[in-house]
Amino acid sequence: xxxxxxxxxxxxxxxxxxxxxxxxxxxxxxxxxxxxxxxxxxxxxxxxxxxxxxxxxxxxxxxxxxxxxxxxxxxxxxxxxxxxxxxxxxxxxxxxxxxxxxxxxxxxxxxxxxxxxxxxxxxxxxxxxxxxxxxxxxxxxxxxxxxxxxxxxxxxxxxxxxxxxxxxxxxxxxxxxxxxxxxxxxxxxxxxxxxxxxxxxxxxxxxxxxxxxxxxxxxxxxxxxxxxxxxxxxxxxxxxxxxxxxxxxxxxxxxxxxxxxxxxxxxxxxxxxxxxxxxxxxxxxxxxxxxxxxxxxxxxxxxxxxxxxxxxxxxxxxxxxxxxxxxxxxxxxxxxxxxxxxxxxxxxxxxxxxxxxxxxxxxxxxxxxxxxxxxxxxxxxxxxxxxxxxxxxxxxxxxxxxxxxxxxxxxxxxxx
Ligand SMILES: [Zn+2]
Numbered sequence: 315x316x317x318x319x320x321x322x323x324x325x326x327x328x329x330x331x332x333x334x335x336x337x338x339x340x341x342x343x344x345x346x347x348x349x350x351x352x353x354x355x356x357x358x359x360x361x362x363x364x365x366x367x368x369x370x371x372x373x374x375x376x377x378x379x380x381x382x383x384x385x386x387x388x389x390x391x392x393x394x395x396x397x398x399x400x401x402x403x404x405x406x407x408x409x410x411x412x413x414x415x416x417x418x419x420x421x422x423x424x425x426x427x428x429x430x431x432x433x434x435x436x437x438x439x440x441x442x443x444x445x446x447x448x449x450x451x452x453x454x455x456x457x458x459x460x461x462x463x464x465x466x467x468x469x470x471x472x473x474x475x476x477x478x479x480x481x482x483x484x485x486x487x488x489x490x491x492x493x494x495x496x497x498x499x500x501x502x503x504x505x506x507x508x509x510x511x512x513x514x515x516x517x518x519x520x521x522x523x524x525x526x527x528x529x530x531x532x533x534x535x536x537x538x539x540x541x542x543x544x545x546x547x548x549x550x551x552x553x554x555x556x557x558x559x560x561x562x563x564x565x566x567x568x569x570x571x572x573x574x575x576x577x578x579x580x581x582x583x584x585x586x587x588x589x590x591x592x593x594x595x596x597x598x599x600x601x602x603x604x605x606x607x608x609x610x611x612x613x614x615x616x617x618x619x620x621x622x623x624x625x626x627x628x629x630x631x632x633x634x635x636x637x638x639x640x641x642x643x644x645x646x647x648x649x650x651x652x653x654x655x656x657x658x659x660x661x662x663x664x665x666x667x668x669x670x671x672x673x674x675x676x677x678x679x680x681x682x683x684x685x686x687x688x689x690x691x692x693x694x695x696x697x698x699x700x701x702x703x704x705x706x707x708x709x710x711x712x713x714x715x716x717x718x719x720x721x722x723x724x725x726x727x728x729x730x
Contacts, residue, residue, distance in 0.1 A: 353397040366410030370453040387431035390623035419515035428623040434465035504550040508570040510580040511536035515560030520585035522695035538714035578687035585696040592697035593668035594661040597689040598650040600674030612675035649686035660716035
């Protein structure tokens with residue numbers, strides 16, 4: 315009953331990108347991977363009368379490239395995988411034309427800085443300053459305001475400025491233009507569970523009261539879940555990510571489909587403005603959100619690609635629509651709901667549950683038409699009790715065990 319879902323028209327960009335990827339692959343072969351040692355020591359944003367200046371302190375010069383994206387206005391700086399002095403990527407507040415920024419690994423071999431702009435702006439100048447007077451090598455990026463029309467004229471992949479660029483695999487992300495969902499190709503004797511640790515790399519997700527990132531917490535829980543499932547001997551487990559790397563939402567869906575997944579579990583931990591609210595919740599896909607909070611959460615989780623500096627453009631609504639129509643995959647939907655209902659009491663046995671703890675909304679990561687999929691918010695990082703649970707090794711083990719138990723029950727029921 316598999317039907318290929320035609321999501322999008324093929325973007326002409328796609329062919330171009332493939333050529334670029336090949337060129338990049340060749341240039342990498344020639345040059346060898348030499349940038350992994352470079353480190354970013356810091357990032358500053360300074361406001362001048364005529365420009366906003368971003369300075370990256372580096373241990374050495376490295377190839378980089380820049381491009382801009384509209385709606386929301388962003389400037390993206392790509393470079394080879396580098397180490398960050400501040401750890402595994404971070405976010406910060408901006409100044410002037412920069413509203414805020416994030417940096418981290420975008421792909422295994424590609425680090426990225428995403429600058430959120432307060433208004434349309436262009437990169438007016440970029441250059442390296444050599445190490446001098448006790449200061450490290452600096453990459454300087456100047457931004458100057460422009461109007462929306464000229465921003466749009468230069469935005470996107472076409473407007474990419476290649477400066478000293480060996481080209482990184484940053485070219486790949488724009489493959490969001492990619493189109494047909496391939497049919498599942500791998501079938502396993504064992505039941506296949508795809509465990510999806512939310513966010514990652516340049517997308518930190520929510521931040522806890524004490525400054526821990528959702529991306530790190532959920533990856534650890536996902537790994538514990540993976541181990542528990544493998545230990546049972548009953549499952550084959552596929553992870554959408556195993557490191558602190560960004561994975562586009564659609565790619566997560568594709569991983570599930572290509573793996574021939576029997577179940578997809580996306581693991582998250584949200585944060586709210588109110589510190590009082592606590593509890594886990596489980597979400598399944600629906601065209602109409604069950605309530606305002608679920609719709610807001612879906613919008614937040616769906617913004618992952620925007621946060622990581624991917625252009626999703628206008629096609630997004632079409633994708634959502636077409637998948638939701640194909641979501642006449644009623645069977646998939648029913649299975650997802652059944653799993654969600656098994657999962658909640660298990661989670662409730664570990665910590666608190668949100669009111670109306672099973673909700674529905676248009677989560678993009680749950681849109682595999684043929685894979686029962688749920689998104690679980692393990693708790694609220696804005697709440698002290700939930701944070702404590704999520705920051706403890708025991709708490710994480712228990713949460714992973716709750717999910718693992720629900721998975722056992724779900725497949726046991728199916729067999730009987
Ligand atoms: Zn999340």
